[in-house]
Amino acid sequence: MYLFEWMAWWGSTFDETQRDKDWLKSIEKRQASLKALLEEKQPPLDQAVSDVPRSRGPVYAFNDTVLEMHCGSLEHYRGLITPLALTLFLFAFGGVYGAIDLLLQGPNHNGIIDYLVGVIGVGGLTAGLWYCFFKFKFYIPIRWELFTHRRLLIRFNRKTRQVYLHRPKYTGGVVTMPWDKIIAIHEGAGMRLVLAWMPHRTGQPFVTFAAVGKRAGTAQDLLDEWEFIRRYMEDGPKSVPKPRVRSKIPWPWYSLEPQFEGLWPILRHGDWKLWLGKLLMSPAFLILGAGHWVSQLLCWEPRWPKIIREAGQPGKPTPKLTTAEDYDPETCRRLYLNADLWVPKDHDPDAPAKEEESGSQWLP
Template identity: 25%
Template sequence: MFGREYEYVRARRRSVAKGRELLNIDGQRRWRVNENGAAEGVFIPGRCIYAQNDAYLELANPGFGVQSMVTSLALLALLSCLFMVWIWYGLALHPLLFGRAFFLGWNEPYESAMLPLVIGGWTVMLFFVAGSVFFVYMMFVGLGARTAFFCPLRGRVRFNRKTRQVYVLRPGYCGGDKVFAWDRLEAVLKPFPARLEPKVVRYLQAQPLVLYHPPFNPDDAAAEGEDVIFIESATNAYYPEGIAGLWEYIRQYMEEGPSIDVIPPNAPASFKQVPRYLPPAYSTYCGMPSYAQCRLEMEVSFYLPLYMLLAQSTCSWPCFPKAWQSDSGIGEPEERPVQAGAVMTAMVYRVEGKLTKADEVEFMRLWGTAAGLNKAMK
């Protein structure tokens, strides 16, 4: 889902100042791509990297972890609204149209003695109906629950070292698909209004990493070209060191590229090298996940993955346009997960028998065991 993107676009439509105030763009330092970041070392977030290879690093936008909860609350609000409308119809409108009144299991021909029920239906119940409709409107439109349904399932942010471009997939009403020049981006590490910082710190509210694209002309009142990219920080609480470390990881990848095969055991906090091969724990599935995959990545069971699947049934998976050439010859994670470094996707494909024999060998060489590699070689 795209709650943060939706919130920003709505603020930006009101005014340029509102959009900047929402993320405190002008009230904090913004880190350029050629500056050493604020983090002591890099931070590799779990469950938010689609793929990483020598050409591109692709990450998810925030919102996947709360989509099931938002879906359950949205459905509860919608069902409550429909129930109120049904009661109002049975007590107020149905007697006038068909001469009968009903309420739940009660159904009788309308008589003059029932006039108080009709009056109550057109006054008290109509008030509750209006309140329910307004609540549903605020839930779906005001608070962004609409982004959980009938839109791309997740956002995709691809950092391409070869083209030095950043490719973003998101719904049109949340900013639309865009291509940004890497060198113009600036990192915002505290993406919330300054007045809310005590609340964020006190209640440990998890925050994403925000990359700010300034307007092409600083003196342009309309701020043409101004935009932001939200990137999942994969934290359950406010963790500013992790957000800064995530930015440093992305920056190091784009500026230096992978420089070591794997992260060494007991790496110090100041470790700043980017590994070529990420463990599965850092990867997320690239595609429409199954119920079992939802349970694995959400680390919960039963009802929340069910709500996630319900939302997914109305969504589609976003794909990068071929004209963008965003993969730089590597291939898409959905088509060539082993070559693209899409670890979680490759694991799922292997279980489903979708990998070729050559890809099976390469998968075991990079992420498997010696025994598994020998078995694949045979």
């Protein structure tokens, strides 16, 4: 499910009418934790954060040039939203049809007239419901997990010193980010390793996130994962244990992993009551796994653009870094409009004094 990625992109592309709403204030409050990153001193990329570099996967490519991994923040809920959304939509259809049926069962029953009224009424209301479904974008939750990319990918390229993210267009699309501007966020158990590119580092008016790998059982798992990526990029593939490269075929047992990832360290130190509780919950995990697998089957495998596939090879061009101007003019304008949601202008250390005062460093 790509809810987190969609919300991050949606929060970067508000228009003026949405910014005037009161609930935008609550969004600005949530940015406090992100803006706190500006004050934190990030360790240099040549500094180790763990003595045991290891990746818990999934890894899809590993060689002297690229490391490709799975990313995405709410993978364990994938396959849950679609049944809920379709159930609500079917209830709406059922309510409309039931109301029409009651109206047609009056005392003055006329078969032909009732038939015509029923056909026209049901057809019109059905068309109206479908119109509302697309007009008000009720299909968006379904697109988070159906008829979209089968997975989100992140590719680290040692030769170009770049990081590539492969995402659907409604979450920002494929982007190219600089390795040396990366920020690693390893909060703790139950979370994934989050990699971020903040505006105060990239000079762009938007933030880019990537939740890499599996959920962690302990905080140390996240440090080990980040150390694996860091050493690969800084010292090469020989400096880290060779990971198992996974096939991209959507086998059904792969869909059970997101439901159980991060549980083993908890179960290992838990008592029999915890084990019994998880055993009783196992049918729910199996149902979620089945929904995840169906979601995978109804999606397509993402494919990198040719310039990214060939990046780092002798004689091949290096992809340009993604900027706001790479998007269409309206999206570009909105990105600059909402730059203050991520980083206030007085936090930009590279802006000249005059630009710092006016905020013109965010103008296209």
